[in-house]
Amino acid sequence: MTVYADNAATTRCGKAALNAMLPFFHKEFGNPSSLHSYGQKASAALQTARESVARSLGASPQEIYFTGSGSESDNQAIRSAALTGAKKNKRHLITSAIEHHAVLHTLNQLKREGFEVTILPVDKDGLVTPEQVADAIRMDSALVTIMTANNEVGTIEPVAEIAKVCKEKGVIFHTDAVQAAGHIPLDIKTLGADMLSLSGHKLHGPKGVGVLWCRKGVPLLSLINGGGQERMRRAGTENIPGIVGLAVALEEAVAELNEVGARLTVLRDKLIAGLSQIERSRLNGHPTKRLPGNVNFCFEGIEGESLLLLLDQKGVCASSGSACTSGSLDPSHVLLALGLPHEIAHGSLRLSFSRETTEAEIDHILSVAPPVVNYLRSISPVWESIQATRRS
């Protein structure tokens, strides 16, 4: 049995999405900007996809911009809000310590360009509070960007409350919903944000295509200049197969979201209960405010890569928040922000599920993971001394 438990990294493109995409590679290959019949067919497909995405999000089609990835959407939202703010002498940007690198590295770059960045700490479960955001907002704040749900530990942030705070204070609020869209209920109207990023390949759509939703009236600057595509906000001939696939995948994900979410939550909690039986293990992220498909554990005295490769041998494809590379180990910034010590952050394991996951697969993980952890501890020169110490 091979269990794919790395759906936070990417998901399998679904059949409906794939079938919807296929005609646009060969048969209907037109450029939507062309005036002839090929072009018009492509243009119609683009429009249909835009309307479909808008419907799935509860937004209007004019607010949907297709991009080349979730990372690009994040980059564009942040850079656009920053540069717009700078025109009014607002050069202060606010985020959290557990954002994806697409957000954090963009902000780092803006810092080098003269912006000031406040990085809000999170609590031990990975939560940011609306009060923290309110306290951080200043007269010169141009943007707050807080993710809807975290990709590593699965914590779901109180983004609707944060959006409210930002609205009251007149600051643009962007949320990276790459892990949330199609997985938890998301309605643009009740969310109250100004900008939102999502990505096709995290919701059983194709890779290399994203969406940036930008509320009407919120200025949006282009990152990529050239032709007039996406109403002058994103140059480049549109990735029609990708866009069509994303729209179908999102529609499908939203339609089955409640059912899949309920089923995965049960499986998730079964796995959490089972892995908690392992001595010196701990769940990372919030126990209940968490993505239905995310399980993240640390096992004391375990090194992540060995654990992953042995699990892979037993047919479990997962991921870890650390890798032993250049001599000094860099555990994930997310686990460190949760307050885990370096040594413990090393032994992290992320198992992430999707609509394809079955209970038999969860049972398989539960049958192979404990022996692998025990084996690695048995060959470790430090496990006995760890066992002898008080629990941290």
Add this chain to the structure above:
Amino acid sequence: MAMGYSDAVMDHFINPRNVGKMENADGVGKVGNARCGDIMKIYLRVEDSIITDVKFNTFGCASAIATSSMATELIKGKPIDDALALTNQAVVDALDGLPSVKIHCSVLAEEAIKAAVKDYYDRHGIEYDPALFAGLGKEHEEE
């Protein structure tokens, strides 16, 4: 092939040789620390300057476990002088190479063996040139 590891690395990682503890070892060497990633402990049994048995315990990545395993194979049954001459490059070569970001893990195996031999000399009152062990443990001092 995971992470670009050779078949030999995967073999020694999945089926490590000489793994375990040794009671009443003649020399024990431990290097590395949990913060930097890998910790290796090597036990030697020495008779008439020959390493008659060797065991290891390792905490760390697949490269750390595989290099521990290969290093113990390379010195088992050999004179102490051969063990002292073992370089991390020889271990890497015996494993058909390691990804460049993993070379530091093989350095730990060389150091663990040197530390075990030094311990053997110290315990048995055998004189040696301290230069042989210069630099040992400096980079990977225990916390």
